Amino acid sequence: MRRLSFLVIVAALALLPVLWPDPYLLSVVAAAGIMIIAAISLNLLLGFTGQLSLGHAAFFGIGAYTSALLSLGFDVDLGFSSPLVVAPKPVWVAFAGGIVMASLFGWLLGKVAFRVRGAYFVIVTISFAQVMRMVALNWVDLTEGPMALVSIPPLSLWVPGEGVVRLVSKASTYWLVLAAGVLAYVIVANLVRSRIGRAAIALRENEVLAKSIGIPVTRCLIVFSVLSAGIAGAAGGLYAHTVRIIDPDVFLFIYTITMVIMVIAGGKGTLAGPVVGGLIFGLLPEMLRGVVAPEVQWMIYGALMILILLFMPKGIVPAFGGLLKRGRISVRRPSATQGASS
Amino acid sequence: MTVSAAEQPETLLSLSGISLRIAGLQILSDVDLRVEPGRIVSLIGPNGAGKTTAFNIISGYMRPSAGSVHFLGLDITGKQPHEIAELGLVRSFQRTNIFGNCTVFENLLTAFHMQGRSGLFGAIFRLPAFQREEQALEARTREMLGFLELEHRADDLAANLSYGEQRLLGVGIALAARPKLLLLDEPAAGLNPSETEDFKQMVRRVADSGITILLVEHDMHMVMSISDYIVVLNQGHRIADGGPADIQSDPEVIRAYLGSGLQRAKA
Numbered sequence: 001m002r003r004l005s006f007l008v009i010v011a012a013l014a015l016l017p018v019l020w021p022d023p024y025l026l027s028v029v030a031a032a033g034i035m036i037i038a039a040i041s042l043n044l045l046l047g048f049t050g051q052l053s054l055g056h057a058a059f060f061g062i063g064a065y066t067s068a069l070l071s072l073g074f075d076v077d078l079g080f081s082s083p084l085v086v087a088p089k090p091v092w093v094a095f096a097g098g099i100v101m102a103s104l105f106g107w108l109l110g111k112v113a114f115r116v117r118g119a120y121f122v123i124v125t126i127s128f129a130q131v132m133r134m135v136a137l138n139w140v141d142l143t144e145g146p147m148a149l150v151s152i153p154p155l156s157l158w159v160p161g162e163g164v165v166r167l168v169s170k171a172s173t174y175w176l177v178l179a180a181g182v183l184a185y186v187i188v189a190n191l192v193r194s195r196i197g198r199a200a201i202a203l204r205e206n207e208v209l210a211k212s213i214g215i216p217v218t219r220c221l222i223v224f225s226v227l228s229a230g231i232a233g234a235a236g237g238l239y240a241h242t243v244r245i246i247d248p249d250v251f252l253f254i255y256t257i258t259m260v261i262m263v264i265a266g267g268k269g270t271l272a273g274p275v276v277g278g279l280i281f282g283l284l285p286e287m288l289r290g291v292v293a294p295e296v297q298w299m300i301y302g303a304l305m306i307l308i309l310l311f312m313p314k315g316i317v318p319a320f321g322g323l324l325k326r327g328r329i330s331v332r333r334p335s336a337t338q339g340a341s342s
Numbered sequence: 343m344t345v346s347a348a349e350q351p352e353t354l355l356s357l358s359g360i361s362l363r364i365a366g367l368q369i370l371s372d373v374d375l376r377v378e379p380g381r382i383v384s385l386i387g388p389n390g391a392g393k394t395t396a397f398n399i400i401s402g403y404m405r406p407s408a409g410s411v412h413f414l415g416l417d418i419t420g421k422q423p424h425e426i427a428e429l430g431l432v433r434s435f436q437r438t439n440i441f442g443n444c445t446v447f448e449n450l451l452t453a454f455h456m457q458g459r460s461g462l463f464g465a466i467f468r469l470p471a472f473q474r475e476e477q478a479l480e481a482r483t484r485e486m487l488g489f490l491e492l493e494h495r496a497d498d499l500a501a502n503l504s505y506g507e508q509r510l511l512g513v514g515i516a517l518a519a520r521p522k523l524l525l526l527d528e529p530a531a532g533l534n535p536s537e538t539e540d541f542k543q544m545v546r547r548v549a550d551s552g553i554t555i556l557l558v559e560h561d562m563h564m565v566m567s568i569s570d571y572i573v574v575l576n577q578g579h580r581i582a583d584g585g586p587a588d589i590q591s592d593p594e595v596i597r598a599y600l601g602s603g604l605q606r607a608k609a
């Protein structure tokens with residue numbers, strides 16, 4: 001039943017470019033789709049393991065820059081005897097490279113930061129994104145700094161009957177993002193409904209108890225950190241090869257905040273939450289553009305966020321899920337989260 | 343590693359010379375304790391004697407200032423709680439400890455973590471081996487629900503259970519981790535007499551299934567009737583050990599702890 005409604009929604013979304021071939025609409029939805037993928041990846045950490053990472057845009061940016069640079073090729077002088085020269089790689093190889101690089105940083109951050117949890121972890125993640133922005137701004141030899149990386153090649157696909165097609169049209173970009181989004185969603189859905197997903201939820205709910213039943217907390221967090229970073233990196237790669245220009249602003253704090261808002265408004269720890277939150281907060285700015293002044297736009301954005309959290313503190317998806325199945329609305333008892341030492 | 347006299351293979355758990363100081367307070371002083379397999383051993387003593395602290399040290403939540411803990415002949419002092427649990431030493435908690443926002447079914451399914459092997463790859467691609475394992479774990483979860491007599495609560499959030507049911511679930515979570523040695527910290531605290539009696543029967547059944555039990559409990563009725571062996575702590579010192587009869591007649595134990603409690607147990 002659930003699988004059927006999922007397939008129906010995906011099919012409907014896939015038909016959009018056919019039924020409503022408005023290039024503006026398609027590009028707006030595709031842009032929102034990329035943010036939704038990023039939000040899905042953030043939800044893996046924030047929603048399921050309960051760790052607040054406020055540097056998530058860093059993984060997005062690392063994926064974008066790595067993929068762009070590998071596809072463009074680059075040479076940098078690292079100070080050793082000969083400069084490092086990398087010839088342009090096929091775009092899909094570059095894209096995979098971006099995912100790997102982001103995952104690697106996810107592993108590193110997991111290793112370092114999960115030793116310092118809570119507020120310290122949040123600070124480490126913020127600083128990490130800031131450092132990445134500084135690198136992107138100042139390592140001009142590699143990143144072109146504020147001049148931005150331009151002419152990034154698009155992804156291409158072999159289509160029967162048409163040969164290799166460069167995915168540049170609005171419709172093909174839309175389908176590409178949709179396919180990646182469905183893939184990310186399915187990966188996360190399968191992951192959280194598994195032994196390792198239950199382990200992550202256990203440590204979010206009650207870490208002391210989780211350890212007592214043999215759940216290796218640190219390893220579990222690192223696995224989720226790597227996967228989360230990898231998916232964010234994929235979103236970054238998609239951004240790089242569809243927008244085809246990136247500058248150090250991809251590391252800006254506002255992008256992390258946008259992802260956090262999408263996840264929290266939609267419902268963290270739910271599968272559909274980041275999708276719903278991402279659609280609302282991804283499409284809203286575009287819908288308001290031209291209708292009201294930009295300043296008013298931001299005020300509406302903020303007011304909506306506050307209203308959602310005021311009336312649906314757990315987010316939109318749990319609120320409506322609760323309406324559907326009454327009786328599962330939980331009354332939290334403080335005793336459930338107390339620790340081992342009495 | 344060498345097997346010394348202090349840790350003969352037939353000893354499941356042994357604490358030797360365990361001491362703990364926190365901020366100048368001597369919480370445990372040179373405590374020795376041995377648990378032989380197949381027994382129900384009780385650790386008793388007045389409030390603040392250090393029973394929960396001893397449990398925290400055994401299960402890896404606290405590190406002793408001195409002394410060592412051996413389990414199955416292995417030195418487990420300073421190991422992580424999850425590593426100790428993997429060896430088959432699992433504890434329950436004095437304060438109710440459950441996954442409150444998850445259903446009872448999910449609580450137990452999660453607790454079967456160590457009985458599963460599946461990894462990322464199997465989960466993401468839903469491989470046949472993964473599916474088989476999930477089905478097996480779900481079947482075991484239903485079995486455990488039956489054992490705890492909580493089938494009718496399977497789909498309720500754990501936080502919505504009654505206090506007694508939550509205590510039961512807490513023990514069920516520990517049991518699902520398949521312990522060789524189960525540490526129970528005041529499992530019957532706050533239960534009414536009939537619930538306590540049910541609980542006692544359950545502890546018996548658990549013991550009969552081959553699980554060794556180390557029990558902390560203030561209900562002397564329960565302790566005296568089910569323990570094979572009792573160790574008494576007072577202010578961080580071990581003041582006595584022996585069978586229930588020895589303990590009930592030990593003058594120091596009566597003075598330090600039993601007093602009126604003994605009268606109740608005999609009544």
Ligand SMILES: Nc1ncnc2c1ncn2[C@@H]1O[C@H](COP(=O)(O)OP(=O)(O)OP(=O)(O)O)[C@@H](O)[C@H]1O
Nearest residue numbers: 341342364369388389390391392393394395396436
């Ligand atoms: N982390 C800690 N820091 C300081 N003191 C502690 C700590 N943990 C325990 N204590 C102290 O150690 C002593 C023993 O506590 P513990 O909880 O082990 O007692 P207990 O025997 O389990 O008592 P009860 O029967 O009330 O559960 C108490 O005086 C307590 O205040």
Ligand SMILES: [Mg+2]
Nearest residue numbers: 342393394436
């Ligand atoms: Mg205690």
